[in-house]
Amino acid sequence: MDTDITTLNDLSIFQHEEENSIFHKLNFTRTTGGREKLRSIFSRSLPSLEAIRDTQQTLKAVAAKSGSWPKKISNGSILMIHKYYESTVDQIPPKPSAISAYLYKIFHAPDYSLVKYSSGHAYDFIKGMQHMVETFSGTDTPSNLKLLLEKATVLMEKYQLRIVESTEKFDDMGLADMLNLAHFFRYHYKDQLMDLIEVYYQLDAWYSMATAATELGLVYPEMVTTERPSLSATGLFHILLQDPVAYDIGLDHEHNFIFLTGANMAGKSTFIKAVGCAVFLAHIGMAVPAKSMTLSLFDGLLSNINVVDNLLKGESYFYNEVQRIKNTILKINDGRTWLILIDELFKGTNVQDAMKCSAVVIEGLLKMKNCLFILSTHLYEIGESLKQFSNIEFKYFETTVENEQLTFSYRLKEGISNDRLGYLILKREHVLEMLDGLG
Secondary structure, eight states, X not given: OBOOHHHHHHTTSSOSSGGGSHHHHTOOOSSHHHHHXXXXXXXXOOSSHHHHHHHHHHHHHHHHTGGGOOTTOOHHHHHHHHHHHHSOOOOOOSSOOHHHHHHHHHHTHHHHHHXXXXXXXXXXXXXXXXHHHHHHOSTTOOHHHHHHHHHHHHHTOOGGGHHHHHOSOGGGSOHHHHHHHHHHHHHHSHHHHHHHHHHHHHHHHHXXXXXXXXXXXXXXXXXXXXXSOOEEEEEEOOTTOSSOOOEEEEEOSSSOEEEEEEOTTSSHHHHHHHHHHHHXXXXXXXXXXXXXXXXXXXXXXXXXXXXXXXTTTTBOHHHHHHHXXXXXXXXXXXXXXXXXXXXXXXXXXXXXXXXXHHHHHHHHHTTOTTEEEEEEOSOGGGHHHHTTXXXXXXXXXXXXXXXXXXXXXXXXXXXXXXXXXXXXXXHHTTHHHHXXXXX
């Protein structure tokens, strides 16, 4: 699924302040390398329904046995393995006898301490990977996971590693066996061990995704094959909110456009981002924040939410809005299926101009039956002229006013809002009183 940096930023997939991002919310990795692998997964959608389904099955398999995840493998242990290869140590004797091992311990004491400590971490890592292969191998193992476990198995098919399998702890080995294994790690197994660590990073990323689904109560969407794009969900919510309100949504080729209205702060932007976030997560094989969700495979996802001006280039806010819409039209006119999310179209010009521009753009987009659209606007007046189109649905978020106090239900309703609350908000925030007091 094609997307761009603007869309990823609009949906808060990644953020400069990472703790406010979707990625951070779903990051349960145990290692730095696993975290970077997870970031890579979040940066690239899966190419097919088969790949998405395989990933879903893999995550479910990992979740089912997450309690057996090896505790011996940690970020610290992997860091020590890397340090072992980066450090200079005196030559470890090959095939040491009890005497030569003892002499190395006595006459190379500082190096021996580093060798023993680092090799102990390498031992724990291999032990953990052996346990991983044993735990997750089986006839019902998903293909993605099976291929990775087979790679790990090949990398560990060394007779020197049999002692790891036959002992419980590194300290259970005699001094000669300990140094013999350290020698093997140091001089004959570096490349394979680095490859095995990369295998673990992928497993760690999957562990994170599976754990996030369990911890946050997410569900795996059903991906379907259809000629035209479709999207339906019940109980959909925004994953970054502490106490989110859930939505139900349905879009298909017969009703492929949602015209969304409502007052500022009523929930329009949150709803749009919730839909975009869920569709994005579905396309990387991740579970989504909803009770249920069914969707087709999209070729692309684009948003037009947080448009900014560019002072250095002398470009106005409205100009950049136009450019974003222009680029969107160029992309979706390729016959592929897109989900397009537009929040508050044409805020950068006067109301009359914005109404004319918005009506023209919406009427043009309504011709695109191979795409799904959600568009919010504060220009309620243009809604009446759009009712002639059978493929548009009108939704709004209601705001109630009692004793000049605003109440937002954040519930999605049928129809067009007619709320005009700007003056009331000015009054409620005592701006009018402040203005009267000026001078």
